[in-house]
Amino acid sequence: MTTETQKIFHTSSTDEILQGKVTDVYFTNVEKALRHLGLNPYVAAEVRAGNLPENWLWAVFAGLEESVKLLEGRNIDLYALPEGTAFDAEDTVLILEGNYLEFAVFETALLGFLCEASGVATKAARCRIAAGDRTVLSFGARRMHPAISPMIERNAYIGGCDGVSAVISAELIGERALGTMAHSLMICVGDEKKAFQAFDAAVEPEVRRVALVDTFQDEKFGALTAAEALGDRLYAVRLDTPGSRRGDFLKIMREVRWELDTRGYGNVKIFLSGGLDEYDILRYNLYADAYGVGTSISNAPVVDFSFDIVEVEGKPRAKRGKMSGKKQTYSCPGCSRRILAPFNDIAITCPCGGIAQPLLVPYIEKGKIVRELPSPQEIRQHLLDELEGRTIEPAG
DSSP states (O other): OOTTTSOSSSOOOHHHHHTTOSSOHHHHHHHHHHHHHTOOOEEEEEEEOSSOGGGOSOEEOOOHHHHHHHHTTSSEEEEEOOTTOEEOTTOEEEEEEEEGGGTGGGHHHHHHHHHHHHHHHHHHHHHHHHHTTSEEEEOOGGGSOGGGHHHHHHHHHHTTOSEEOOHHHHHHHTSOOOOOOOHHHHHHHSOHHHHHHHHHHHSOTTSOEEEEOOSSSOHHHHHHHHHHHHGGGEEEEEEOOOHHHHSSHHHHHHHHHHHHHHTTOTTOEEEEESSOOHHHHHHHTTTOSEEEEOHHHHTOOOOOOEEEEEEETTEEOOOTTSOOSOEEEEEOTTTOOEEEEETTOOOEEOTTSOEEEEOOEEEEETTEEOSOOOOHHHHHHHHHHHTTTOOOOOOO
């Protein structure tokens, strides 16, 4: 049996997604019923999240590029927030208009694109805020199915991570993969100093020398071994100490910093990894200069978007618990307040007196993409601008 007829990995292909095969079966049942009745109404549907996970104060809209590609060529109109825009609970983030059967079977895939990507981007953005100007790398590829690693790390990057570790993910976003060294190097060599020197001799000169110093030794002695082995070429020491060995991790970092400084290695940075989230970062900023964040980003809680019809044949109609009619998300340029209002309202005045501006803009008109899709680098910069002044809520 060939690979065309037998799946090797448990994933959906691009063709299967575009053919609408990744759909909940009740949408195919709805489709059959509407065709039986000869109905295919023109509707407007919107994507919103009534609540955000873990009491987040805000979230990041991501997954738009894949959503646009999913619906390109179908006779629909699509409006959305620009990818990388911060939004609040209840904000409309996307509106889809067209005859319902044009997109009925794509709701499952559309929400899948948006919910997971937005969760990952938001968690990365929270780590970015917590770290300030310190480096944050995405180390989460090994925690998720390899088929979606590029998606995970693309959204980690646009969410604010400075780089990603998986080679294919870096290729997708047009960046160089970033990482340090693995414990397996020291274990295979059997001697940390020899391993550090081998890494230095074999790896390209442009790769920063970040030595993993806790394989066999106490962290401070491992750091000194790395400094003696690499001298001025040592950029940072990485502490990936397992939780069972950490004790008071701040004191461990303090010892490492002290011993390096007193021996003239004050320029060597401290890089942390291993089970970190945004709250760990806030605690460790006292001594850490850089972070590798894995599981908390790659396994971020999804943003629980819903997709609801709110107009039928131009008239407001929605299920109970939902507000009918298309809604635009406005933002006040003066105070940054977000305001939800009827889609076609022209002038929205903010309570502060400013004139709010609409955020949802057209991306598809009658099946044709009408707006350039920005690069990951442009999306990332847009989000970094959006995060100015935003905070994360206290732990607990």
